[in-house]
Amino acid sequence: MNSSNKTHILLVETEARKNLSHELSSVLYRHNLEIISNRDFITRDDNIYFKRSEFSGITNDDEYVKILCDLYLVLTENAKVQLIEKEKKRVVVFCTKEHHCLGDLLIRNAYEDFNAEILAVISNWDSLAPLVEKFDLPFHHISHEGKSREEHEKEIIDVVYQYNPEYLVLAKYMRILTPQFVSKYPNRIINIHHSFLPAFIGANPYRQAYERGVKIIGATAHFVTDELDEGPIIKQDVVHIDHRKTPAEMSHMGHELERMLLAHALELAFEDRIFVTGNKTIIFD
């Protein structure tokens, strides 16, 4: 940790107070760090202060510790502070049968387009094994058939723990996770949902969109929480349709959105650009 020429990211979340921003930047200033970018925000509703600074110039562990101490001197006890060395995030991907998001992630991983490394792919179905194996990554087929949700998740967790991942990515994983599972990776499980949330929560959103006769369909990348389809939203986008589109065609168009949005959301997450507060995200892009 903390060699020279490394980039570090400081993340602060705490109660806002006057001049806090200035005092925090004074710490970085005194330590003579090279600021690459700096963003902050105060929530209106509950007055919480969020800061992300990216900088270089920490050359050894002593300095790292001193900076942290100096930051704590201007912060209250319950402030959340992270001082992270910028390194590839460790990621496990979940999928079921659809290949479009997974395929895109495998290509990006192979060419290091992301600040992340995919360690393994887990699926409740085996059909995507050949795709994953092309890229020389472990594929774990953990069928849910004949098992309770808890039994199934226990098997999954045993595999996940082997890899010690920082993020779990649900790349069209079509199973609902239990609160017990979700609680192990708070704000660390990212899902791509096939609708413009909060419209068309639940199953078959394209069928729902077709029935309602909407003129736009969308997709949403979000963190997974206990409440299905209610987690903090990271990114959303839409595409215009007309009356000629069948649910199948809407689904096809939706896949393009899903592929693109999941990749964008992961880019943000893997660079520590997302804070979660309550049920919302603050994104310093």
Place this chain on the structure above:
Amino acid sequence: MNSSNKTHILLVETEARKNLSHELSSVLYRHNLEIISNRDFITRDDNIYFKRSEFSGITNDDEYVKILCDLYLVLTENAKVQLIEKEKKRVVVFCTKEHHCLGDLLIRNAYEDFNAEILAVISNWDSLAPLVEKFDLPFHHISHEGKSREEHEKEIIDVVYQYNPEYLVLAKYMRILTPQFVSKYPNRIINIHHSFLPAFIGANPYRQAYERGVKIIGATAHFVTDELDEGPIIKQDVVHIDHRKTPAEMSHMGHELERMLLAHALELAFEDRIFVTGNKTIIFD
């Protein structure tokens, strides 16, 4: 009606059957009409055929009647057929206090940007009277205060009937219409709703969007039906936002969408480009 050099629009809605499209166009062909555009569509779910043809060449009333007769010869009894001379639609606009949609419509009306003529503006509030009067249009202030919904609507209807309008446009009219009122203008009342329906139905959609932390806000132009915010959708669009936007700023951005979408939806309606089937629209743009 039916002088030479006029454009006519044929609208057909009927049960689909093989070769119907060909037989209908044979009628137009035999009458030697000049087709300007022709569009048709068959619904998948209930096999209904919709056709819109725009053409010139009807030079007198006899010919108009003969064409209609010939069309009926290839159609079943319960087919809906309209053969419309293209003329400016007669329109009454409703508003409350917000000026952004009304102002836009008044400018477009003054310069004949639309295939329509605004005959009058009705409001349950008097604050927009000066704006309407700048454009030398009648402004009817019909307050709802101290009246039952039925009493208020009765007063409105008395005024509306004076103008014999084909369309009622709700340009940010913040009152809910009763089913009795709506039934008098089926698929003839167009509203602009301040959200991307079906998300955020009901009051305060920007506050709802803010609370949910969405990354996109939208607006929806739709026909009014008995079910609040459930009518057939004509046009929708969205704009991207981030965590910094307050509900007030979201509302400001939403106004831009509302202004633009209402104008686009009206353009389509006033040129007879919209069919309504069940709760959906078919739009031949």
Place this chain on the structure above:
Amino acid sequence: MNSSNKTHILLVETEARKNLSHELSSVLYRHNLEIISNRDFITRDDNIYFKRSEFSGITNDDEYVKILCDLYLVLTENAKVQLIEKEKKRVVVFCTKEHHCLGDLLIRNAYEDFNAEILAVISNWDSLAPLVEKFDLPFHHISHEGKSREEHEKEIIDVVYQYNPEYLVLAKYMRILTPQFVSKYPNRIINIHHSFLPAFIGANPYRQAYERGVKIIGATAHFVTDELDEGPIIKQDVVHIDHRKTPAEMSHMGHELERMLLAHALELAFEDRIFVTGNKTIIFD
């Protein structure tokens, strides 16, 4: 100037150097001002620092002067500093025959949607006089016919000077301004161009777009400089088209973009959110 409860905007443009941002914010900190927003940026190519801070708390002229002095203490001599009280900008609008942008601006002006006040409208044609007069604003018809460009501009300048405007807005003004004219209002003349610059520079961009068979048309709001269609770009947007669109229909669709983009660009300008550097803009929105 400088009463209490007023908002001020600080604009700084100077050579970048280490810790400058921190030292400038220290000045605001020491004067105990309430920061509303703060943004800065350093250009990569020529290392220029730009800062915009919006804050309240200056209660009298003495304090205003002291803050300025303290800011100059940390800045070099050739730094450009403005400390502006937030007040409605004084604006003169130019037009020719097209009403769509002008009409939109008049509505927004009437309802104070902008941080600006339109003082007068100048046109080389008289057809929009009735529209302007509806809004009780002076309309100056200054025909260019039978005059040299210099003679025409001299007449215009005489009228413009009466109003002492901060911004000139070209709302579809179809005459080219001379460098002499432009030099009187550097980065203060805003134009809406009917194409996605730098594509289709010059006359008839929709015809050019039609000939080239593009699938997107656009519009561009920009500052006017000596080079036609080459000034710093403020905002651009596009709309998708297909092969069916005629140049006239493309123009109609383009008008919607123009109206919206000009309004957005003016919103940014009138709140002092735009810096111009070389031929580019830096926008703190």
Place this chain on the structure above:
Amino acid sequence: MNSSNKTHILLVETEARKNLSHELSSVLYRHNLEIISNRDFITRDDNIYFKRSEFSGITNDDEYVKILCDLYLVLTENAKVQLIEKEKKRVVVFCTKEHHCLGDLLIRNAYEDFNAEILAVISNWDSLAPLVEKFDLPFHHISHEGKSREEHEKEIIDVVYQYNPEYLVLAKYMRILTPQFVSKYPNRIINIHHSFLPAFIGANPYRQAYERGVKIIGATAHFVTDELDEGPIIKQDVVHIDHRKTPAEMSHMGHELERMLLAHALELAFEDRIFVTGNKTIIFD
């Protein structure tokens, strides 16, 4: 060819004349075919008629020939008519060093997302060989080094001819093809260009866009003709940027557009939905 249950596509391009559309559809009507979709268009400038009909019901070769004969009876001698059985197009992909478009096409090919089959990949560089080989497709490294353009193309043509492809796809192939080469595949070579054409023709479009300070960057999928970057445009799209984006970041954002647009354009081409007329496309999507 022409077995039962097959879908056929009729493409007609000829001088427009009155009732032609009706007479052509009469032919399909008499042969009792099941029309799936039907689109036509007449160019305004040179009065050329284009028709695409998709239908089923041709059960044997005799019928296929009779339909063609009947079509020719209502068409003039120089009409261009194609009656195509819908089958996967044979495709050869060209690339250089960038993986983002190629990777996307390989995934889509592996899962038959397209109405096409990639037969081989040709590159003037060898770095993408491992990616192609993961998908068990032939990769031909044909270096251009030390060869004249003609020599290099001769080697390429020898390889291409082995595969007898219907389409060549330039998936970020960074070499200019000679008119001799292009003439062998008229309207059959599809390129993805990294700008919103006609803006920023030529090399380094992102650098050009950065220098000009545009607020939108784009990409363009087009057919290749003799004139560099001047071929008929199939699809274009854009993404908004601000002053903070470096040319490298713009390029990264552009890659997302390129990947998506190339895929969409190929979808259209592989289903015979694109006509080329002069330097424009007519697309029946």
